[in-house]
Amino acid sequence: MLSHGGGGEEMNSLINDLIFKIFDNEILSQSNDSALLNLSGKLAFSTDSFVVTPIFFNGGDIGKIAACGTINDLAMVGARAKYLSCALIIEEGFEIDKLERVLTSIANICKICGVKVVCGDTKVVPKGKCDGIFINTSGIGELIDEPVGLNGLKHGAKILLSGDIGRHGAVVLANREELSLGGDLKSDCKSLKEIVEELFNAGIKPLSMRDATRGGLSAVLNEWAKFSKFDILIKDEFIKVSDEVAGVCELFGFEPYELANEGTFVLAVDAKDEEKALKVLRKFDANANSVGEILKDQNSRVILQNIYGSKRLLEAPKGELLPRIC
């Protein structure tokens, strides 16, 4: 009801009886306007709002994606997520049991990752003024070592992928169209905190990392090429795409390279670290692979080479991509 966001007794009871219980921790329960934290040194700070539809999909829901999304944004700069905020915009009439499921998904990911939800906000808007639930999470993390950005991209670096691509986008599309795909197709939605920590523990210094969310692999590689000015060569045959994702792409005319992922990332490493990094990635996903490298030429192009050696440019995605995948 609207009154659950109005600042009165109904809102207090929603917060105290549901939200605080699900996210239970000693910082949150101080119930101040702000959470009080003890942190020091180099920190990373990130935010994301989530509007994915459908709210529940095969392999996750908007809560899981909201927790993983921000934890992963922190991981990609080389930071260990510590604290999350959670701000809800809820449509009047949204069922309490769905809210509970979504919040429990956030809490479950936080438990796995050793992250705490320490502050939040709840707004309720009239029916028809949002779409079920929108969630914002912002996160604070501590840097594991040196920060990882875009400046590390250099000629000779190897490009690795942490798994097969396109699963999240394909699942959202299939769920929206109520396609039955034998149930084998699951979103890749997951936290990347552990895998990134293992990379650092193995002594690898990532040159750059990026989770391939909106715009998929193509968006990441084109951003890297544009920023670094180097050409990037990618070999088609090394990029894993499941049969189900390939099927959805054929049916709807999408490219797997442009489909969103929510737990698959692109990693650039020094050539000498390639084997070691691949070993770490494969501990988490057998589909991880080395897929290309950064060339010497400086034309900011992404070049896709097929198994026969012929090449084409992989353009940056544009126009109406699949909307609301996260």
Added chain:
Amino acid sequence: MLSHGGGGEEMNSLINDLIFKIFDNEILSQSNDSALLNLSGKLAFSTDSFVVTPIFFNGGDIGKIAACGTINDLAMVGARAKYLSCALIIEEGFEIDKLERVLTSIANICKICGVKVVCGDTKVVPKGKCDGIFINTSGIGELIDEPVGLNGLKHGAKILLSGDIGRHGAVVLANREELSLGGDLKSDCKSLKEIVEELFNAGIKPLSMRDATRGGLSAVLNEWAKFSKFDILIKDEFIKVSDEVAGVCELFGFEPYELANEGTFVLAVDAKDEEKALKVLRKFDANANSVGEILKDQNSRVILQNIYGSKRLLEAPKGELLPRIC
């Protein structure tokens, strides 16, 4: 357009050509997945989503309120805001010039307050799936001294108000109903960062502080009474309410005590600090006043005494308060 949130070229150009220019700073322009910050010691962390309607109102807009709201949440625990995130959920068809106005309002408040917007996110949802624009800001601040919470509330403490009450709620209501009120009625929306710093600089240790947003003065006092268990006595005659706010309340059947404020706060101080605190508050607003005190009895009641000495309970707000005032 939907493509402005899709992760492709249109989104990159919106971010680079508009958003980065308005919020221009060296941390934001590193364009990583997360902002890299150097902070140490005791920090405060807060989040708020803003869904106010109308988006533009007399005395502010959703951007101003989004910046002030989070800066103020940090101020209320005794923290100096340093960094903000800014996450936008935009309805397809929302005009770029309105977006620019709203973002400029955020940037203006940040400039005044010495705060930087260091990370952000942009989502676009189809027409009819949100209402113009929703904004989330999360903020990180450094504690000025000891944190201010609810534990400081004690018998004998004086209750001060930083200004007259109800202006923000009344303006939103009047703007929604297209009431003409001679233009004198303006939202109190403003940053409380400076005033809180001045209180600390004057040697005052606030026992508790809370900006009287959703649920207004009544929500704050009832929360304090409930948490501390003490009764709180408030004197009607010392609480300033403008004629315009009183008029709107009469017309629509609202209580000024329950109307939202966005730059007016309640302060509890030791009796010995009362005069000094009032002097600081009045430097910023001549309507600041000492309005009551915390009693010895422990019944968690808020007692409102009128000019003739008769008393009634000020109940916690409940039910359908004015929705979407922030």
